[in-house]
Amino acid sequence: MTHPISVRFRDERVAERLKTDADVRATPTSALAEELIDEGLRTRRHPLVSFRDGAAGRRVARIGGSDIWEVVGGIVGGDVPVTERVRRAIKLFGLTNAQVDAVPGDSAEFADEVDDEIAANERVAKEAEALWRRRQDLLAR
Numbered sequence: 001m002t003h004p005i006s007v008r009f010r011d012e013r014v015a016e017r018l019k020t021d022a023d024v025r026a027t028p029t030s031a032l033a034e035e036l037i038d039e040g041l042r043t044r045r046h047p048l049v050s051f052r053d054g055a056a057g058r059r060v061a062r063i064g065g066s067d068i069w070e071v072v073g074g075i076v077g078g079d080v081p082v083t084e085r086v087r088r089a090i091k092l093f094g095l096t097n098a099q100v101d102a103v104p105g106d107s108a109e110f111a112d113e114v115d116d117e118i119a120a121n122e123r124v125a126k127e128a129e130a131l132w133r134r135r136q137d138l139l140a141r
Contacts, residue, residue, distance in 0.1 A: 007033070018033060047063075048099065048102055049068065052067075060110050060113060065095065066093045067117065069113075070093070071089060071095070074093065
């Protein structure tokens with residue numbers, strides 16, 4: 001379901017930049033505007049996150065750091081105590097303790113996206129491992 005809304009830009013240059021970027025991305029102007037507004041509102045609620053493009057599309061990340069799904073994957077679950085996972089994440093991702101503590105709160109709003117990214121990464125990793133094993137088997141002949 002769509003929810004039409006009319007937006008008037010006071011600065012014509014903003015509207016032109018929006019149209020130009022939409023053309024470059026080959027996406028409708030309204031879709032790009034919706035994406036940017038959504039990301040802007042989410043960033044206001046979670047000032048330590050940003051959004052970036054990549055091969056898998058747009059994704060949420062820590063400002064100046066790793067993707068949120070990577071950090072969440074590093075501190076959630078596993079067979080070691082949570083304190084060890086936090087220490088490992090601090091070292092691995094170069095984050096402060098406060099930044100790691102903020103990840104669950106920041107990522108809660110993005111939980112579905114984070115879960116999708118973690119699942120996609122697991123699929124790619126399994127496919128890469130299977131390919132590596134097939135290559136090793138081939139070389140062992």
